[in-house]
Amino acid sequence: MAEAALRTAPLDRARVLQWLQTYGVYAGVAVLLVVNIVITPHFLSAENFRTQAVQVAPVVIVALGMALVIGTEGVDLSVGAVMALAASVTALYLGYGLLPALLVVAAFAAGVGLANGALVAFVGVQPIVATLALMVGGRGLALVLLPQLEDLRNPSLASLGSGDVFGIPYLILIAAALALLLAFVVRRTTFGRQLLAIGDSRPAAQLAGLPVRRVLITVYVVCALLAAVAGVLATARLQASDPTSLGNLMELSAITAVVVGGTPLTGGRVNIAGTVAGAVLIQLLTATLIKHDLPPSWTQIAQAIVIVAAVYAARGRGKR
Numbered sequence: 001m002a003e004a005a006l007r008t009a010p011l012d013r014a015r016v017l018q019w020l021q022t023y024g025v026y027a028g029v030a031v032l033l034v035v036n037i038v039i040t041p042h043f044l045s046a047e048n049f050r051t052q053a054v055q056v057a058p059v060v061i062v063a064l065g066m067a068l069v070i071g072t073e074g075v076d077l078s079v080g081a082v083m084a085l086a087a088s089v090t091a092l093y094l095g096y097g098l099l100p101a102l103l104v105v106a107a108f109a110a111g112v113g114l115a116n117g118a119l120v121a122f123v124g125v126q127p128i129v130a131t132l133a134l135m136v137g138g139r140g141l142a143l144v145l146l147p148q149l150e151d152l153r154n155p156s157l158a159s160l161g162s163g164d165v166f167g168i169p170y171l172i173l174i175a176a177a178l179a180l181l182l183a184f185v186v187r188r189t190t191f192g193r194q195l196l197a198i199g200d201s202r203p204a205a206q207l208a209g210l211p212v213r214r215v216l217i218t219v220y221v222v223c224a225l226l227a228a229v230a231g232v233l234a235t236a237r238l239q240a241s242d243p244t245s246l247g248n249l250m251e252l253s254a255i256t257a258v259v260v261g262g263t264p265l266t267g268g269r270v271n272i273a274g275t276v277a278g279a280v281l282i283q284l285l286t287a288t289l290i291k292h293d294l295p296p297s298w299t300q301i302a303q304a305i306v307i308v309a310a311v312y313a314a315r316g317r318g319k320r
Contacts, residue, residue, distance in 0.1 A: 032284040056283035057171040058230035063257040065223030073267025074127035079227035081138030083247030086231030088146035091241035098156040113224030117217030142243035161236030183272040199267025260310040
């Protein structure tokens with residue numbers, strides 16, 4: 001009897017751990033929602049949900065790109081710098097019209113992504129080192145282009161930041177559309193299968209004849225473009241370009257959302273739905289602490305606890 005109990009105990013722990021790996025982030029979101037409904041005044045108001053969704057949209061967009069990179073067993077620390085660069089370029093070229101400004105922003109972001117991808121795929125530099133260089137250089141370039149905060153008064157940009165369709169802000173619609181698109185790409189396309197195969201084992205992918213370098217470069221370009229989208233949307237919402245602060249620590253928020261959402265740092269798997277839920281979890285946690293007048297330092301401590309818990313739950317998850 002006692003021996004049977006001892007044998008089932010590890011099995012039960014394994015089942016609990018597996019459940020946490022799969023559904024823990026959704027359970028965390030549900031718990032925070034219930035807690036806020038009980039203790040936070042006016043939490044159930046439509047205006048509050050709209051505010052929370054608008055604030056989390058840029059994090060979701062950046063985290064989606066980060067999830068693709070982490071799926072290849074990489075990481076991109078330059079996403080915050082790309083957001084700042086997008087803000088600077090938008091301010092400089094907005095006088096020519098919104099569309100030309102967006103095209104120039106896309107060109108700058110693609111250049112950063114190409115540089116990151118080339119360093120990783122062709123030179124063989126570790127992703128954390130390659131993107132760290134672009135993190136520092138990209139932020140520096142953003143400050144060279146626009147050394148200080150600049151107010152932007154452009155009707156098209158203002159509409160992008162505050163407009164809506166049937167009451168749903170553009171920011172939320174764009175984030176949702178990108179999440180659905182990338183979920184389809186990862187699950188249903190050849191590119192998605194190649195991405196996961198490279199993250200699972202790059203040497204095996206090379207031996208199988210997969211276009212490893214092309215896929216890696218594409219992933220880093222897409223990640224940079226998504227960071228630029230988030231930077232433009234944040235700039236549009238604020239109606240100001242501030243390269244000194246925009247995107248600060250965004251790379252950490254994005255990595256946290258991805259890891260908490262169930263995508264292992266060892267690569268080989270990408271959980272898009274979990275990444276979105278991870279970003280929502282972080283936003284709800286931050287909003288809860290702020291609404292109850294706790295200092296920002298507590299938010300950072302809480303995020304650190306969430307990261308440690310996610311990494312602990314991911315033990316043994318490994319690759320597919």
